Amino acid sequence: QATVSSSKKQRRKEQKALAFERRNEARKEERAKLASERKRKLEVEWESLTEEQRATKSRINAEARAGRQARKDEHLKKWSAAYAQGPRVLIDMNFDDKMNDKEVKSICQQLMYSWSVIKRSDHPIQLSVCGLTPGTRVHHTLMSKAGIDQWQMPITGTPFHEAAPNKEQIVYLTADSDCIVNTLEPDKVYVIGGLVDRNRHKGITLQLAKAHHCSHGRLPLQEFLDLKKQENQGHFSKILTVNHMVDVLTKYHETKDWLAAFLHAIPSRKNVRPGGDDVNGANGQGLEQEGTDGKQTDIQGHAVGCGGDAAKGGNGDGAI
Numbered sequence: 137q138a139t140v141s142s143s144k145k146q147r148r149k150e151q152k153a154l155a156f157e158r159r160n161e162a163r164k165e166e167r168a169k170l171a172s173e174r175k176r177k178l179e180v181e182w183e184s185l186t187e188e189q190r191a192t193k194s195r196i197n198a199e200a201r202a203g204r205q206a207r208k209d210e211h212l213k214k215w216s217a218a219y220a221q222g223p224r225v226l227i228d229m230n231f232d233d234k235m236n237d238k239e240v241k242s243i244c245q246q247l248m249y250s251w252s253v254i255k256r257s258d259h260p261i262q263l264s265v266c267g268l269t270p271g272t273r274v275h276h277t278l279m280s281k282a283g284i285d286q287w288q289m290p291i292t293g294t295p296f297h298e299a300a301p302n303k304e305q306i307v308y309l310t311a312d313s314d315c316i317v318n319t320l321e322p323d324k325v326y327v328i329g330g331l332v333d334r335n336r337h338k339g340i341t342l343q344l345a346k347a348h349h350c351s352h353g354r355l356p357l358q359e360f361l362d363l364k365k366q367e368n369q370g371h372f373s374k375i376l377t378v379n380h381m382v383d384v385l386t387k388y389h390e391t392k393d394w395l396a397a398f399l400h401a402i403p404s405r406k407n408v409r410p411g412g413d414d415v416n417g418a419n420g421q422g423l424e425q426e427g428t429d430g431k432q433t434d435i436q437g438h439a440v441g442c443g444g445d446a447a448k449g450g451n452g453d454g455a456i
Contacts, residue, residue: 215260216288222261223320225385227378228296228308229330230267232274234340239332244277247330249379251287259390261320263382264290266299267330274330297348299325308345308352309381315353320389324351328381355384360395361402362411376402 185193227247235243247265254260268275268291278284278291300306307317308327320326327350329341345352376384383401388394395410402408 215255215258218258219254219260219262219288222259222389223322223385224262224264224299224325225382226264226266226296226299226325226327227330227382228267228327228344229265229274229278230269230295231329231331231333232269232272234331234333234337235274237273240273240277242332243330243378244274244281246332246378247278248281249377250382251289253379253383253386254289257386257390259386261382261386261389264292265330266292266294266296269293296327296344297350299327303348303350306345306348306350308341308350309355310339310341310345310352311354311357312339312342313345313352313354315351316356316359317353318356319392320385326385328378330378332377355381356394357398360410361398362409 182190227250229243229247231243232240250263254263268278270293296308297303297306305323306325306327308329309317310329317326327345329344331337331340342352344350380401380403384397387397387400391397398408399410
């Protein structure tokens with residue numbers, strides 16, 4: 137019975153994937169048809185113009201292109217200056233052996249979304265990718281993405297623990313930590329774990345931070361949001377994708393308001409609402425030690441923390 141049920145599920149999954157692919161192909165054909173029609177219309181319009189009209193139209197188009205390019209260059213100049221002033225955040229991609237092919241594809245898509253968040257922001261964090269080793273599935277998948285060569289953020293194979301001369305400046309974001317990140321400090325380097333693993337490798341980011349004597353901690357999610365079970369709703373999942381983590385940190389950098397950052401970045405389908413332990417409190421300074429009772433559950437993409445060897449609390453067994 138279990139085998140029959142599994143076969144039915146697999147067939148439905150394949151049929152759904154096939155239907156999705158057909159819809160995509162139909163959309164592509166429709167877009168190509170519309171583009172061809174627009175091109176033909178412009179050619180007919182051009183043929184109907186006199187030489188003088190063509191010269192005038194060419195000049196106007198050239199001036200418009202030059203204006204757009206000038207505005208684009210000015211925006212890039214301002215954005216680059218803001219990017220250089222933002223807090224440093226790394227996405228640690230050294231988890232290729234911890235993910236299956238579907239998860240590799242997922243983390244690369246999350247990186248694409250993360251870059252989109254940074255690119256659109258007037259107050260970007262200084263985001264970069266580290267630990268991306270050539271020859272891995274993650275490297276191959278990411279490098280094959282269209283537009284990757286236009287990203288302004290660095291992509292390197294350097295390990296996260298070499299991101300700063302003093303390892304206590306490196307803060308690995310993991311919700312297994314007993315420390316809370318109350319603010320983003322300019323002399324710190326914050327690390328997000330680039331891992332999609334459906335909770336198979338619990339506590340791995342905290343273990344990495346401790347193994348390399350780096351700081352660690354978590355975001356103040358439960359301090360600002362009501363995570364309790366709501367009527368007709370399950371418990372709020374504390375698992376955030378890497379791009380949601382990037383969105384939270386970017387919004388906090390802009391507003392200096394954790395509640396606003398969480399409500400902005402966390403999808404509405406998660407049905408979150410204000411009302412944590414410190415929703416009316418001030419957004420504090422630096423890292424704050426919290427009690428060790430109660431098991432911490434991790435944020436995928438992970439949270440912020442205490443000093444390496446000095447971090448004695450925490451259970452390291454929480455979800456990644």
